[in-house]
Structure formats: C-alpha cells, structure tokens
Amino acid sequence: MPVIAVINRKGGSGKSTLATHLAAWLANQGIAVMLGDVDRQQSTRTWLKRRPAPLAPIAGWSVGQKNTLKAPPGITHVVLDTPGGMHGFELSKVIMSTDVVLMPVCNSLFDRESAGQCLQELRAMPRVASGRCRLAVIGMRLDARTRAVDTLREWASSHTVPFIGVLRETQAYVRSLDSGFTLFDPHKPLQTADIAQWEPILEWTRQACGMQANPTPAPELVTPAVSEPSKVAAPRANSLMPAQESLVHGSRLTVFAHGPKPANEDHSPALSVRAAGSQALPQFLLRKPAA
Numbered sequence: 001m002p003v004i005a006v007i008n009r010k011g012g013s014g015k016s017t018l019a020t021h022l023a024a025w026l027a028n029q030g031i032a033v034m035l036g037d038v039d040r041q042q043s044t045r046t047w048l049k050r051r052p053a054p055l056a057p058i059a060g061w062s063v064g065q066k067n068t069l070k071a072p073p074g075i076t077h078v079v080l081d082t083p084g085g086m087h088g089f090e091l092s093k094v095i096m097s098t099d100v101v102l103m104p105v106c107n108s109l110f111d112r113e114s115a116g117q118c119l120q121e122l123r124a125m126p127r128v129a130s131g132r133c134r135l136a137v138i139g140m141r142l143d144a145r146t147r148a149v150d151t152l153r154e155w156a157s158s159h160t161v162p163f164i165g166v167l168r169e170t171q172a173y174v175r176s177l178d179s180g181f182t183l184f185d186p187h188k189p190l191q192t193a194d195i196a197q198w199e200p201i202l203e204w205t206r207q208a209c210g211m212q213a214n215p216t217p218a219p220e221l222v223t224p225a226v227s228e229p230s231k232v233a234a235p236r237a238n239s240l241m242p243a244q245e246s247l248v249h250g251s252r253l254t255v256f257a258h259g260p261k262p263a264n265e266d267h268s269p270a271l272s273v274r275a276a277g278s279q280a281l282p283q284f285l286l287r288k289p290a291a
Helices: 015-027 043-050 088-095 109-123 147-158 171-178 192-208 250-258
Strands: 003-006 033-037 059-061 077-081 100-105 134-140 163-167
Touching (some): 015 033, 015 171, 033 043, 134 192
Parallel strands (some): 003 077, 033 077, 100 134, 134 163
C-alpha cells in the first residue's frame, strides 16, 4: 500500500493544497484512496466536508491523541497531510510508514532554510537512508518564467534532492478548494495550464510508488469503481502516529460500501467499510521495522 506524505516544517507552504490534489488525482483514476490528516488544524477535514457526493470518493481520517491511524478495508493508497513544525519522534513515526515524501517549498530564505533542516533530519532516518522512502521537492507559488524557479532548483540540487515541478500561485486553487473540488475533478472552467504543471509531479510520484503508467482520464461526473487491494511486502511500523481520533465525515466512506457494481460482475460483493463511530478500527500498516 503506497503511502505518500506531504511534509514541510514551515507553515503556509501549501501542504494541504498538495495533499488534497494528490488524493483527488488518485480517486479520479478509480483508486481507493485515504486522505489522512495528521495536521491538527484539520484543513483536509474541512475540505472533505465540502466535497460534493457525486465526485470520486476519498476516505478521510482525522488525528487525535489516543488512537492509531488505520485505514478501512479496500484502501490501496494513502496520502498524508502533516503539520508544520513536525520533528523528532512524530516525524520518525510518519517516515517509518511512508514510501514517498513530497516537500512543497516556497522561494524565500526562511522557507529554504527550514526545508533544508527538515531534509537533513529526514536523511538521518533509516527508511530514507536505505532508499525505501524517496524524497522530492516541489516549488510552490512560483512563476515558471522568473529567476525564483532557478534559485529553488539550484537549492534543491545543492541538497541532492529531486526538484520535480513547479506550481504557480493562482486563484484557481482557492476557488476550487473552497467548493470541495480540485483541478482534477470535473468542473468548469477547466484549468488546462495549471493541470499541465502537475504532469511531471504526477509522473515522478507514479514511478516512486511503483504505479503502472496510466494517464489521468478526462473528468466525468461519475463515481469510479474501487480497485482491488494491492499486496505489498515491504516492512512497516506497527503504527503511523500515536494520535488518531475519528473518521472524517463518515458519509464519504459509505461511497465505497454502496458504490456501483462492475458491469460484468453483477453479483460481486461491494467493498465493506466501517462507518464513523465504529469501536473496532480496521488494521493497516502492520509491517515490522527492518532489523
């Protein structure tokens, strides 16, 4: 089960925007994806509540201080939105269960300095040092025609981390997220230029997660069928975070349980997903750390 974590210690770097769009991109390919909100501000929880029911379903979870982050049955991919200032034990717990770390970085001295310190700590962790967890940097709120892009690319090169793309600052993100949409969901006007900026980011992420090449389909107002769970044998931690409280907006999860049956399998059972409030949480990320 590929786990993608969006990490940066600096607040306001665009982590939630990046995480919600990655989750929507996966969902619109018919992938059963969970958007885990490790950020205590619960930004993605608010967004999921606004997401219209006809759109591709995304399972959501929020974080408390007593329970463990787990995924419902049938979930095959996880995207994690993380808080600013995360370090030490909390950061290491996330990395022990993560395959890919995407770090959004704005072009300012403070952003680059903070990101550099975070990269240094990440590289000291066994899962990253061994190559089981891959890192990449994404330039946020940048104009691709300016010197700022070259500055950030040179900074990434000095830290020997892949610089996989640039996302510009535009009101298209603000307007779509306010309504529970992303650029990958079916709505008008279609932001072709902004979607094009995502192509190298999505291609690198697809390869890093071991996903088969499959171009993002044209947006349609339909709920895609949920893919079958994939089997992964790489070691993982027993838990992702020491904090997990409740399901986010249980009605989002019921889409998996009551979604349309495949056309050629009229009698196939639908995926079952526990609703919010269930006392027994589904298990996930039960791999033991490598010796």
